[in-house]
Amino acid sequence: MSNREEWDDRVPKPDSDGVRRYGQWAGKPGGWPEDPKNCIVQIYPGGRGAMHRQCSSRRGRGRDGLYCAHHDPDRLARIKRDLDAAEARKKAAANAIEREGRRLVRALGVSAYVEMRGAGYAERLVVPFASARKLVARLEGLAERAAASRERADVAAARRRS
Numbered sequence: 001m002s003n004r005e006e007w008d009d010r011v012p013k014p015d016s017d018g019v020r021r022y023g024q025w026a027g028k029p030g031g032w033p034e035d036p037k038n039c040i041v042q043i044y045p046g047g048r049g050a051m052h053r054q055c056s057s058r059r060g061r062g063r064d065g066l067y068c069a070h071h072d073p074d075r076l077a078r079i080k081r082d083l084d085a086a087e088a089r090k091k092a093a094a095n096a097i098e099r100e101g102r103r104l105v106r107a108l109g110v111s112a113y114v115e116m117r118g119a120g121y122a123e124r125l126v127v128p129f130a131s132a133r134k135l136v137a138r139l140e141g142l143a144e145r146a147a148a149s150r151e152r153a154d155v156a157a158a159r160r161r162s
Ligand SMILES: [Zn+2]
Pocket: 039, 040, 041, 055, 056, 057, 067, 068, 069, 070, 071
C-alpha cells in the first residue's frame, strides 16, 4: 500500500448496478453485496475456508467517506511515510557506521572488519588474533620509543642544568 491506487486494488469495483460484491467464488458467484453503511475495503480474515469479505467497520473517513478510520487511505499513507522515514534513518545510521568502520580499519593498518547486526546498531570491530598481536607489538614499540626519547630529553635537561 505505497499509494492510494495500490490500496484501491483491495476495493472491488462496483458492478453495473453500482454495488460492490465481496467474496465471490464458484460456489457463490454473486458474492455478498456491499453493505452501504460499512467501509468498502475488502479484507481477508484468514484461516480455513475463509472468504474475502467487506470490512465490518462503519464508513465515514477518507475519500467520499467510504472508508473506516482504520482503512482511511490518508492514515495509511501517513503510516507508510513514517515507516519509510524510519527506514531511511536506519540506513543512514548503518552507512555512517560502515564508513567509520572502514576508517578505523585503515587507521589500524591490520586486517579487521566491522560486524553489523541489523541496521545501525550492535556493531563491533572484529580484529583477528594475529592482527591484534601485530597491533599490540606496534603499540609497545611506540611506547618504548616514547620512553627512550623522554629519557634522552631528561639527560639533556640535566646536562643543561649542571
Ligand atoms: Zn475498514
